[in-house]
Amino acid sequence: MSLKQKFKLHYGFDIKELKKFKDGYLFKTSKAEYLLKKTKMSPAEIVFIFHCHQHLKDNKFVNFEKIVPTKDGCPYLIFNNNTYVLIEHFKKEPVEFSEKQLANLVEFINAFHSASSNLKSAVGARYKVQYGKDRIAARNMYSMFTKLKENPQLIKSERLKNIILSTIDTNIEYVKKALEILEDDRYLDVISRSMQENRFIHGKLAIYNIHKCYGKLRLANMFDLELNVREKDIATFVKSLLKIDKNFDFEDCISKFYVTSYDDYKKCLVLAMILLPYEYFSLLKKIIRFRDLDWASEGFEEKIKRICEKDQYKYKILASLH
CATH class of the missing domain: 3.90.1200.10 (Aminoglycoside phosphotransferase (APH), C-terminal lobe)
Structure with missing residues (x-):
């Protein structure tokens, strides 16, 4: 099965354009762009990351690069013995460092930290614990x-x-x-x-x-x-x-x-x-x-x-x- 076929099967998107991009593939559909990114993380580590992403969304913090799950809710895809995650791909502009922008950045980071607290446990997740x-x-x-x-x-x-x-x-x-x-x-x-x-x-x-x-x-x-x-x-x-x-x-x-x-x-x-x-x-x-x-x-x-x-x-x- 080709990558296009596997992508269609698992994600349900019709691919308009596909090209190699850094450590993965860039997909264009009729509605959006996605990056299928190769990763060395284990499935359990990806489950933890995806669980954190869902937690942020549940707490109304949505301005971040999100993992897009498959149709059956899996946050990764195995293809040719490699593990991939699908993320949203947007055109990005660098943030200019200025006094006015600094206030916005601090407010943004505080909003992220506020939304990232009270994380519940997730079955199958390998937690990355770095205290101390x-x-x-x-x-x-x-x-x-x-x-x-x-x-x-x-x-x-x-x-x-x-x-x-x-x-x-x-x-x-x-x-x-x-x-x-x-x-x-x-x-x-x-x-x-x-x-x-x-x-x-x-x-x-x-x-x-x-x-x-x-x-x-x-x-x-x-x-x-x-x-x-x-x-x-x-x-x-x-x-x-x-x-x-x-x-x-x-x-x-x-x-x-x-x-x-x-x-x-x-x-x-x-x-x-x-x-x-x-x-x-x-x-x-x-x-x-x-x-x-x-x-x-x-x-x-x-x-x-x-x-x-x-x-x-x-x-x-x-x-x-x-």
Whole structure:
């Protein structure tokens, strides 16, 4: 059976046009456009995502890229031993970062977080639970960074060793400050409250995952949803703005997310999550894994420089926490 035939059988749409598009296929019907996207997620993981999408719709939040189920309600399609999900496809406009638009973005994200609470359980869903992962990551970062600083001979390339030693102290400082906040018992209180609310978050809520579509804001990339504290989403969003404008007033922006429940610890928690140098940490893990490959060292050097240059905005965050 061809893909067109299978699509017609399972979704009931007559295809007017079909073309390969990135990691899937773009379908045009008489009424709309759809993207059949290949995914590595398991059926149980897709069921969880689809359940979250349905929950948002039930709570009147509808401006996001939705999974379109088959005629019998299945949120995925198996074709040639590959798993696909069908999503709505719209023409997207990037969101301009301005003071006026920022107020709209914060209101939009707050509406999403309001609609994403009180999630009910779903049969067959594999839930992605990420509570407390930032604290675990921070501990692992601190352990690795201090070990490398004390044992630089773990890196065989002299040039690579020098650039790591010249950048690692700053990253240790970021992690130490973040750990002070993440090890506070109030972090567990925030987690406990989020668990009681049974809230899921976007997971990758950077400004580039919010688009304008027919004059309205719309959430894209809705496949990384997870059970976690909303501060993680806020941190991801604010971090994406700081990468655009390092002089952006991040503290004022964070306060706008808390209409009634603002406290200083939540602001510090968001800043701690922004401080954590995940890219630097990930790269150092690769360097240690491939430390015997001399040919890889030059590429790693350039990546370290690039990451550290991008992270320079963190000095202001660190200063605000002292």
